[in-house]
Amino acid sequence: MASSKLEPNRRRSLSDPLAAALRPPANETPAERERRLRAEDEAKKVSDSIDEMLRAERKDIKAKPVVKVLLLGQSESGKSTTLKQFQLMHTPASFHAERIAWRAVIYLNLVRSIRRILDAISPEIEPLDEHEEEEGAEPASIIISSFGRPPSALAGTMVQKYEHYRRYLEPLAELEDRLTHMLSSPDEDEATHLGPKQPNWNMYTNGHSKILPNGKNGRPSPSISIPYPKTSSPSPVSPPSSSTSLPSPAGTSSSSKSKHKEVSVHHTSNWKKAFALGGKTKSPKSVHTNEIEGWWDDPDDPVHMINACAPVMMEVWKDPSVKQRLREKRLRLEESSGFYLNEIPRITALRYFPTDQDVLKARLKTVGVVEHSFSLQGANHRPVEWKIYDVGGARNQRQAWTPYFEDVNAIIFLAPISAFDQVLAEDPKVNRVEDSLLLWKAVIDQKLLANVNIVLFLNKCDLLRAKLESGVRLNQHMVSYGDRPNDYETVSNYFRKKFGILHQTYTLNKERELFIHYTSVTDTHRTATIISTVRDFIVRSNLKNLSLF
Ligand SMILES: Nc1nc2c(ncn2[C@@H]2O[C@H](COP(=O)(O)OP(=O)(O)OP(=O)(O)O)[C@@H](O)[C@H]2O)c(=O)[nH]1
Ligand SMILES: [Mg+2]
Numbered sequence: 001m002a003s004s005k006l007e008p009n010r011r012r013s014l015s016d017p018l019a020a021a022l023r024p025p026a027n028e029t030p031a032e033r034e035r036r037l038r039a040e041d042e043a044k045k046v047s048d049s050i051d052e053m054l055r056a057e058r059k060d061i062k063a064k065p066v067v068k069v070l071l072l073g074q075s076e077s078g079k080s081t082t083l084k085q086f087q088l089m090h091t092p093a094s095f096h097a098e099r100i101a102w103r104a105v106i107y108l109n110l111v112r113s114i115r116r117i118l119d120a121i122s123p124e125i126e127p128l129d130e131h132e133e134e135e136g137a138e139p140a141s142i143i144i145s146s147f148g149r150p151p152s153a154l155a156g157t158m159v160q161k162y163e164h165y166r167r168y169l170e171p172l173a174e175l176e177d178r179l180t181h182m183l184s185s186p187d188e189d190e191a192t193h194l195g196p197k198q199p200n201w202n203m204y205t206n207g208h209s210k211i212l213p214n215g216k217n218g219r220p221s222p223s224i225s226i227p228y229p230k231t232s233s234p235s236p237v238s239p240p241s242s243s244t245s246l247p248s249p250a251g252t253s254s255s256s257k258s259k260h261k262e263v264s265v266h267h268t269s270n271w272k273k274a275f276a277l278g279g280k281t282k283s284p285k286s287v288h289t290n291e292i293e294g295w296w297d298d299p300d301d302p303v304h305m306i307n308a309c310a311p312v313m314m315e316v317w318k319d320p321s322v323k324q325r326l327r328e329k330r331l332r333l334e335e336s337s338g339f340y341l342n343e344i345p346r347i348t349a350l351r352y353f354p355t356d357q358d359v360l361k362a363r364l365k366t367v368g369v370v371e372h373s374f375s376l377q378g379a380n381h382r383p384v385e386w387k388i389y390d391v392g393g394a395r396n397q398r399q400a401w402t403p404y405f406e407d408v409n410a411i412i413f414l415a416p417i418s419a420f421d422q423v424l425a426e427d428p429k430v431n432r433v434e435d436s437l438l439l440w441k442a443v444i445d446q447k448l449l450a451n452v453n454i455v456l457f458l459n460k461c462d463l464l465r466a467k468l469e470s471g472v473r474l475n476q477h478m479v480s481y482g483d484r485p486n487d488y489e490t491v492s493n494y495f496r497k498k499f500g501i502l503h504q505t506y507t508l509n510k511e512r513e514l515f516i517h518y519t520s521v522t523d524t525h526r527t528a529t530i531i532s533t534v535r536d537f538i539v540r541s542n543l544k545n546l547s548l549f
Contacts, residue, residue, distance in 0.1 A: 065378065066385045067538060070404050072443060073414035074435050075393040075425065076336075078459045078521045080366050082412065083390040085527045088356060090374040090386075099354045103295075105362045106354055107306055108179040108263060110340040110347060111172050113333055114313055118166060121159040121325045156328035159321045168312040175305050180263050183364070262425065264365035264392075296350040303350055310348035317341045335418070335463055336363060360522045366392040369400055378539065395426045398439075405448040410538040412455045413443060414521075417495045418463035421477045431477065433495075441502050450508040453541045455515045455534050458495055462520040464488065492518055513541075 024036060071079040087095045159165075295301040316322055326333065333341060339361045340347055347358070354362075370390040378384040389408075391401050419432035440456075443449060465488045468474070474491055475481040484490055496516055503514050515537060521527050 064383055064385055066387060067410070067542065068387045068389070068404075068408045069410045069412060069538065070389045070391070070401070070408045071412050071414065072391065072401065072439075073393050073457075073459075074416075074432065074439055075365065075395075075397075076363075076419075077393055077414035077416045077436070078457070078519075079390050079393060079414055080364070080370075081360055081521045082414065082457070082527070083370065083372055083388055084360055085521060085524065085531060086374075086388050087372060088360075088524065089528055089531060090376065091372075095356075095359075099356070099359050102354050102359045102362050103352070104179055104183060104302070105263075105364050106340060106347060106358055107302055108176065108183065109336075109361075109363055110313075110344070111176045111179065111306065113336070113338055113341055114169060114172060114316065115176060116331070116333065117316060117322060117326065118162075118169065120329050120331050121162055121165075121322055123158065123162060157321050157324045159319065159325055161315075161319065161321075165312060165316050169309055169316070171305055172309055175302055179302060183263055262363075262365045264367045294351060303348075303352070307348045307350055310344055313341075313348070314344045317344065332467075334466075335422075356524065357522070360524070365394065366390060367397060368392060369404065376535075384539075395424070402448075405446065405452075408449075408452055409542050410453040410455065410534075411443065411449065412457060412534065413440060414457045414459045414519075415440060415495075415499065416460040416463075417458045417492065418460035418467055420474055421467070421472055433478070437498065437502065440499055441506055444503050445506040445508055447508060451512075453515075453538060454503075454512065455517065455537070456499055456503075457517050457519040457521065457530075458492065458499070459519045459521055461488075461492065461518045462523065464492065 024033065028036070071082055073079055084095070296303060332338075340358075343358075346352065369392070372388045372390070373385060375383045375385050389404055391397065391404070415433070415436040417433065417436075419436075422432045424430045424432055424435055444454065468486055468488055468491060473486050474494075475483065475486070481491075481494065484494065496518075500514065500516065507514075515534070517530050517534075519527060519530060
């Protein structure tokens with residue numbers, strides 16, 4: 001029987017060198033033949049078991065467990081910031097590689113803060129027009145006055161140098177329009193995927209309306225569209241104490257409609273790629289030295305305009321009468337992009353490179369759902385894939401959440417508890433904490449999520465502490481708080497109980513354990529610890545369904 005195994009070799013042509021090499025010697029003794037056949041059998045067994053292992057491994061790779069985590073919460077609750085923290089922890093190399101792409105967003109955050117200050121200190125009383133109540137209006141840093149009157153209607157301190165500030169900072173209006181167009185270009189496919197790799201700053205100035213066509217193929221149009229600057233505006237005035245010549249601005253003021261809208265980027269957008277390294281690679285002179293040329297050598301780069309305006313921006317921010325006027329109007333810029341106002345010299349420097357903290361503080365509203373995946377080693381050294389979904393939290397974005405409920409393993413719900421004195425940008429009649437509570441209730445009594453682990457982040461605790469310390473009283477905004485002490489411990493504990501009781505009352509799964517963390521997700525160190533705890537909790541609670549062990 002064993003001889004049949006030799007058949008194939010025997011049949012081979014003698015001219016085949018491989019067959020010749022494999023053929024048993026012609027003078028093989030029966031004992032030698034038996035040894036050879038045993039060895040061949042052994043070799044086949046080894047080969048078969050290797051095949052089996054490879055097959056099992058392939059199956060294993062296909063069945064690699066996946067943990068899906070959904071970040072939920074109202075707009076500006078800190079979802080995207082939490083996602084950035086996940087990226088910073090698990091894929092730090094790509095996070096760092098992308099930092100430069102945030103430069104445009106950071107400039108825009110800074111320029112918008114300045115514009116809002118100019119609006120606030122303007123001697124004219126701006127009527128509250130319709131668009132302020134539109135979806136996507138500016139972040140909720142405007143506080144409702146206790147008399148229900150909009151802050152813009154309150155008269156107060158005059159800023160003597162207002163005219164001077166307005167004239168010298170006029171070029172920033174055009175810069176704001178350019179940056180807004182660049183970041184929110186609707187025709188993503190053409191503008192970014194197929195277009196030039198580097199941003200062409202000139203393309204975003206006046207007269208290039210063709211690069212902003214409507215949405216197509218049923219894809220949604222962008223969430224923002226900015227009318228073009230008016231060409232009839234007076235010429236800008238060069239800021240003082242600046243040796244840099246400014247690019248000639250095409251227009252001066254953002255349209256009133258656009259200036260109240262927040263900039264957002266659609267989830268399909270590839271804007272980070274477009275802004276990476278400022279586009280250019282090497283200058284002619286650097287071909288030999290291999291030196292990377294920076295954006296600072298590009299005369300059209302926004303850095304020149306923002307750098308030239310820096311001295312006056314600093315003057316405005318330091319002006320005591322401006323500070324007083326902002327207080328009177330209850331405009332707390334430190335809660336939004338105001339962070340950058342304290343960093344003007346660094347951020348406007350020609351060779352400014354965003355730090356981790358700058359990126360974490362950068363505000364860019366999410367539209368759609370953004371997915372971030374990374375792989376972690378589970379028990380038994382098996383890789384586990386993590387998928388984190390960051391959704392848009394504005395009211396008109398929430399219908400996009402449901403399709404993700406079906407197979408999600410855990411939810412991190414963010415409620416910014418510092419926002420008790422703020423209103424929704426989408427609806428100024430709704431208090432932000434009230435909205436968070438309603439949203440929380442809707443999530444916990446959602447059937448599809450009955451068996452999903454939920455972690456609650458009571459977020460923006462740093463801002464809550466600062467706000468309470470500055471004298472803002474919770475009971476003026478939430479009557480139910482009564483005359484309890486207005487300190488951080490009592491207030492944060494009050495919110496913890498409020499969210500906890502809602503969970504106890506409405507959850508469809510009485511067995512579900514709720515984990516609540518007090519967070520400030522812009523704080524990298526503390527957030528990293530919380531994320532590790534949450535990660536372990538999610539893995540432990542999903543052991544069975546994920547068959548991780
Ligand atoms: N100081 C402070 N700022 C925070 C905190 N969390 C978030 N922020 C800032 O708040 C702003 C809004 O945060 P995002 O993460 O963009 O909010 P979001 O929930 O993703 O908002 P949408 O995309 O509109 O749904 C950003 O500028 C963040 O840097 C926090 O705990 N403390
Ligand atoms: Mg977001």
